[in-house]
Amino acid sequence: MQALNIIIKTIKDMSIISLLDIIVVAYIFYKIYNLIKETRAEQLLKGIILIFLMIPVSSFLHLDMLNWILNKTLPIGLLTFVVIFQPEIRRALEHIGRSTFDKHIIEDDETMDKVITEVVTAVENLSESKTGALIVIEQRTGLAEIINTGTNIDAVVSSALLENIFVVNTPLHDGATIIRNDRIVSSGCVLPLTNNNNINKKLGTRHRAAIGISENSDALTIIVSEETGTISLAVNGGLTRNYDKDKLKDILIKIMQFRKKKKSSFKEKVKGWIKREEKIS
Numbered sequence: 001m002q003a004l005n006i007i008i009k010t011i012k013d014m015s016i017i018s019l020l021d022i023i024v025v026a027y028i029f030y031k032i033y034n035l036i037k038e039t040r041a042e043q044l045l046k047g048i049i050l051i052f053l054m055i056p057v058s059s060f061l062h063l064d065m066l067n068w069i070l071n072k073t074l075p076i077g078l079l080t081f082v083v084i085f086q087p088e089i090r091r092a093l094e095h096i097g098r099s100t101f102d103k104h105i106i107e108d109d110e111t112m113d114k115v116i117t118e119v120v121t122a123v124e125n126l127s128e129s130k131t132g133a134l135i136v137i138e139q140r141t142g143l144a145e146i147i148n149t150g151t152n153i154d155a156v157v158s159s160a161l162l163e164n165i166f167v168v169n170t171p172l173h174d175g176a177t178i179i180r181n182d183r184i185v186s187s188g189c190v191l192p193l194t195n196n197n198n199i200n201k202k203l204g205t206r207h208r209a210a211i212g213i214s215e216n217s218d219a220l221t222i223i224v225s226e227e228t229g230t231i232s233l234a235v236n237g238g239l240t241r242n243y244d245k246d247k248l249k250d251i252l253i254k255i256m257q258f259r260k261k262k263k264s265s266f267k268e269k270v271k272g273w274i275k276r277e278e279k280i281s
């Protein structure tokens, strides 16, 4: 009863600023939860929140030993969370940054269609000749660090140039080629490899690199397998395979058009568009 009175008194004494403060904090926590929902960080974060809530409860009930243990556990739990989930935290911060500053989303429909057509044509030809290729289309996450690992090109996107870049035993064929807006900006770039252990063991470093960059950015990465000619697409940490020219063009247009319009949650839409035969095959 006494606790209830304290709560009622606190609410009565609350100023508009305090109320605004609570709403902002609640909104931030809601956003953070949405970002880590369905990731491996979710369970650990739930555990930390539970400890956080149990501290005042144990103090109120005078459970001194439990209160002491919880007080000691919380900082360790938070530190563990930051260390283990550094990639997720990084992605979350990048996501917040992305929402604030739109980077290289092509606005003009004609340019978008031209870039996609050139990329898809090159990919189809590379697939037919079983020439390995890794093409990254930069979106809102800036890829300057990755671009700097390769050789600067700065040429208008064309299928002929893309096909030429990946010709075996030429200087730029190894590594990834990065497209920014309607230009090929760099080739021979080194991408971060994924740490995901659930990936089909038959897939080598080219595919692991594509998944790696899609985990660390919102880039769209197209892979042509040198071994089989199979065309794959890595987006948001997931890999979908066996695209043909039309299917690839269709999904690229949908994703890029959607990002231009930004109507609803990107992840939800992508889940619907991409029929995932295997999540990561």
Ligand SMILES: Nc1ncnc2c1ncn2[C@@H]1O[C@H](COP(=O)(O)OP(=O)(O)OP(=O)(O)O)[C@@H](O)[C@H]1O
Binding pocket: 132, 133, 134, 173, 174, 175, 176, 189, 190, 191, 192, 193, 202, 203, 204, 205, 206, 207, 208, 209, 224, 225, 226, 227, 228
């Ligand atoms: N970190 C990286 N960043 C960019 N490109 C990479 C990276 N690691 C490997 N590659 C590219 O992948 C090539 C090696 O491909 P590998 O055969 O290991 O992969 P794969 O996934 O089995 O592909 P494929 O089906 O084409 O054989 C390298 O020659 C290089 O061009």
